[in-house]
Amino acid sequence: MEIINAQALSFSYENPDEAPHIVLEGVDLSIEKGSFVALLGANGSGKSTLAKQCNAILLPTGGKLLVDGMDTADPDRLFDVRRTVGLVLQNPDNQLVSSIVEEDVAFGPENLGLPPQEIRRRVEDSLRAVGMYGYKDSAPHKLSGGQKQRVAIAGILAMQPDCLVLDEPTAMLDPQGRREVLQTVHALNRDRGMTVVIITHYMEEAAGADRVLVMDGGKICMDGTPREIFSQVDKLRECRLDVPQPTELCYRLRQKGVNLPADILTAEEFVAAFEAVLKEGADR
């Protein structure tokens, strides 16, 4: 079953003083329920625009987008579309609305009309999941950049959507914070079957996904498993992207004729493969 289904989806921003600028160009895409997808692409390639289509902040100007079978352009289904897909925006300032962290996180569940006890439980769980429970009484605008980002994530987690779309949720987090957020969303995906779509410029974060999509100029130009995608170093470079450091090291050594696999993703995998090559050399 697919939760997101784009059919020839096109979109252009219409600004009065500008020529229309086509940002999404005939995107065909289907995302299976329960999958974990990483969406990569250069600045301006259309990632955030596509993400905003998924919960009907923006509507297609051509083609259509179905969320769990519902057409996002159908005004009668707007509420259900937004309940199904939770979007963490790229800039937390655009998402934080209340003057107290706790109220901010409660905002979404309140709009879902949940009983107060359930709301309280969800707010607490979500704030703990992002390590911000200690700040529940603080003011969002008085937090550091990374702290704001965590609170914004908690606000969407509290809505427990079927599909979580995160637009660069880790851009301003320290390495541990990045690991924690990734672990949290992987756990939601694994344990609750939540579909996850994560946009990132950190290639190593995409390495743990089931599927990697690459956007370029408003189109999806690559689609495959992390190993399939990251073994195509030259093609990724053309899309202004990169590969994780262990993959890059492997690539450079392969260029020098060293017999390492092309699809190494992590430091651990590199170490094991490198050890094997050294052993082969010693045996010869």
Add this chain to the structure above:
Amino acid sequence: MTVLQTENLCYTYSPGMPFEHTALHDISIGFEQGELTAIIGHTGSGKSTLVQHLNGLLKPASGRVLLNGEDIWADPKNIRNIRFRVGMVFQYPEHQLFEDTVEKDIAFGPRNMGLSEEEIDQRVKEAAEFVGLSASLLKKSPFDLSGGEKRRTAIAGVMAMRPEVLILDEPTAGLDPHGRDLILEQIDRYRRKNGTTVLLVSHSMEDVARIADKVLVMQHSRVAMYDTAPRVFDRAAELEEMGLSVPAVTRIFSQLADKGIADHDAVYTLEQAEQAAVALLKEKGVTVC
């Protein structure tokens, strides 16, 4: 020569209020002419608060900030001038974009410095190129840009002032890998050419290892380490403890060292990793061309 310096710098947010928070605790450090220092530290450790003191956006609760030996607050009326000399790119670019076109936004600093129209045009063009912003975006509203395009605009606006000291708060967050490499290279070239002192806040250990001469590690409002990049990344266990890490290639070589395969783990960049790997392969008789 020490260009920028803090003496017993302290700062508290909301003093006397229930959410009083001491964000800087007795910081005394100096930054040398032409050096590039990376500032790392866990979320909330005080990085942004520190850099905002260095160009006079925040005023110390106690202690001093010295630029070329002079207290920047000696004459508070002069603080505007300090902000031209010490350029700062904010953590959230939205906080510094406000004009109705990208072009005007980049021109804002140079215009306020009283430069001629011709000079302003020249600088806008140069700065846009510096950050890889295509000319087609210059007439757009900065609010209609993608996240990475906004960041590029904010960086261009500061570069157009050609500051003596350049401070960038997480400049590569939200940039695509190509843009990240381009801008880091450009910053490095700029400071080598002009002897500019650069401070760069970052959460990317890979970027830090590649570009920084020195690394300043903040933890709980204090300075935890301040040393050359290799000496800081040598303390991997302590960094992990603080919520930080070391570059992936450094992890690879410390794992190889643990297995007795590599004899040292002083590898911080891809270039060093490649060299070290080739040396190991040759040692074991593996052909490398």
